[in-house]
Amino acid sequence: xxxxxxxxxxxSVTPGEPASISCRSSQSLLHxxxxxxxxxxxxxxxxxxxxxxxxxxxxxxxVPDRFSGSGSGTVxxxxxxRVEAEDVGVYYCMQAQQTPLTFGGGTKVEI
Amino acid sequence: xxxxxxSGGGVVQPGGSLTLSCAASGFTFVDFAMHWVRQAPGxxxxxxxxxxxxxxxxxYADSVKGRFTISRDNSRNSLYLQMNSLRTDDTALYYCVKxxxxxYNFDYWGQGTLVTVTS
Numbered sequence: 001x002x003x004x005x006x007x008x009x010x011x012s013v014t015p016g017e018p019a020s021i022s023c024r025s026s027q028s029l030l031h032x033x034x035x036x037x038x039x040x041x042x043x044x045x046x047x048x049x050x051x052x053x054x055x056x057x058x059x060x061x062x063v064p065d066r067f068s069g070s071g072s073g074t075v076x077x078x079x080x081x082r083v084e085a086e087d088v089g090v091y092y093c094m095q096a097q098q099t100p101l102t103f104g105g106g107t108k109v110e111i
Numbered sequence: 112x113x114x115x116x117x118s119g120g121g122v123v124q125p126g127g128s129l130t131l132s133c134a135a136s137g138f139t140f141v142d143f144a145m146h147w148v149r150q151a152p153g154x155x156x157x158x159x160x161x162x163x164x165x166x167x168x169x170x171y172a173d174s175v176k177g178r179f180t181i182s183r184d185n186s187r188n189s190l191y192l193q194m195n196s197l198r199t200d201d202t203a204l205y206y207c208v209k210x211x212x213x214x215y216n217f218d219y220w221g222q223g224t225l226v227t228v229t230s
Contacts, residue, residue: 001173039216041156048206048220049156060218092156096215099170101146101158 002027002095006104013087013109019080021107023093028073029056037097040069040078043106044089053078054096085111113137113219115207120224127197131224133190133207140188144168144210146217147181147192149203157203160192161210175201197228 003026013019029036036056041049051060053069056076066081080087088111093104119131131147147159160171160181169181180193190207204223211218 035214037214041217043156048222049217050220051211051216051218054211054213054216060216090155094156094158094217099161099215100172101161101215103156103158106155 001100002029002097002102004093004095004102004104006091006093006107008107009105010108010110013080013083013111015085015111016082019083019087019109021078021091021093021109023071023076023078023104025074025076025095025097027097029076029095029097030073031097036072036076037095038069038071038076039094039096040067041092041094042087042089043092044086047089049092052091083109083111113209115209115219115221117205117207117221117224120205120226122227122229123197124230125197125199125228127228128193128195129197129226130194131192131205131207131226133221135188135190135207135209138209140164140183141185143212144215145183145190146208146210147190148206148208148217148220149201150206150223151200151203154203159205161215162190194226197226199228202226202228 038056040053043049057069090106146161207221208217209219
């Protein structure tokens with residue numbers, strides 16, 4: 001199974017400032033088609049998770065452009081250019097390369 | 112509008128059984144794989160199982176293999192999870208999740224149904 005490791009476990013941010021979350025996989029998520037099969041999800045307090053980024057860097061529908069994903073192979077980053085109060089919650093990375101699909105442990109973002 | 116509505120959760124004793132259902136609407140159900148993802152209280156997300164649109168392709172996490180059975184009824188736009196031999200560590204909120212059809216990306220999630228396994 002592919003193990004996903006996120007850091008930090010928690011992050012205290014100031015509105016208007018940037019934030020960054022790291023995710024590492026135990027195996028490469030780079031497919032032969034050139035895509036990285038890595039997703040980012042945000043679970044706001046009391047809500048179901050929501051897809052933010054797929055294929056490592058593609059924003060999902062309706063996701064603000066302050067969110068960006070980057071990386072390749074085994075190292076990935078989610079960046080928020082200017083944090084807003086509504087961005088609080090737990091961020092998860094997930095490898096979509098192979099089953100069993102596996103999530104990172106989550107990064108809790110607080111204001 | 113895509114909607115996924117889970118039902119069937121509840122309290123069950125260890126060793127018992129439960130069947131979860133998910134009613135889907137707002138998209139062509141047969142065209143997309145569907146997943147179950149669970150979240151134990153205060154914990155992270157764990158993928159449980161998937162079923163392809165054609166029903167034949169099914170995959171399970173090792174933690175539930177041999178105990179849980181995923182199925183779908185495309186005529187009813189419904190997804191199911193039959194859970195047998197339940198253990199206390201199966202206690203979780205179970206989410207019904209739609210695949211986006213582009214490689215295991217979860218583009219819509221239900222609100223979840225809570226399963227509590229306790230004696």
